[in-house]
Amino acid sequence: MAAIRITHRGNFNNLERFLKNYDKSKLIGILNSYGRKGVAALKSATPVDSALTANSWGYRTSVSRGSFFIIWTNDNFTSNGTPVAILIQYGHATRGGGLVKGQDFINPAIMPIFEKIADAVWQEVRRT
Numbered sequence: 001m002a003a004i005r006i007t008h009r010g011n012f013n014n015l016e017r018f019l020k021n022y023d024k025s026k027l028i029g030i031l032n033s034y035g036r037k038g039v040a041a042l043k044s045a046t047p048v049d050s051a052l053t054a055n056s057w058g059y060r061t062s063v064s065r066g067s068f069f070i071i072w073t074n075d076n077f078t079s080n081g082t083p084v085a086i087l088i089q090y091g092h093a094t095r096g097g098g099l100v101k102g103q104d105f106i107n108p109a110i111m112p113i114f115e116k117i118a119d120a121v122w123q124e125v126r127r128t
Contacts, residue, residue, distance in 0.1 A: 016066075018125065021082045027068055028061055030120050035059035035070045042072060045109035046085065052076050053084045070117075073108070 039057045046054035056076035062069045075087040091102030 024063060024068075025065070026124060027121065030124060031061045031068060031070050031117070034113055034117045034120065035061055035072070037116070038070065038072055038110055041109040041113055042074075042106065045105045047088055047103055047105060052087065056085075 019126070036059070039059055042057045043054045046056055046057070053074060053076045056074045058073045058075065060071050060073070062071065074083055076084040078087070079086060085101075089102055089104065089106050092100050094100060
C-alpha cells in the first residue's frame, strides 16, 4: 500500500474552515474521476495470465470525519481468501516449496494518479 506523507508547521485552520464550507460533492467528483483513472492504470499494469485479476479492479470514494478517501479494490481472491493482486505484488510460496518472486506493479501504476489528484485538488482549492 502506498502512502502519502505530509509534514507541516503551523496549523490547518484556514484549510479546515475552507473544507467546512466547501461543496463536498465537487471534491467527490474529482475523486471519482481519478478513481476511474486509477482503475484503468491498475488494470493495464497488472501482469496478465488469465486477465481475471486485471479485470477485477474497482474503487469507491468515501468521506469520514472530514477526510476524503479513494479506496481501490480487487475482487479476485484465491480459494482460501487471499487477494491475488497481493500475491502478484509481493510474491508467494508454491505448494511444491518454490517461490514466486513479487512484481511491483501497483506502486508505479498508482503513483502518477496520486500526483494528479494532488494537483487537481489544489487547483480546485485555488479556484474556490
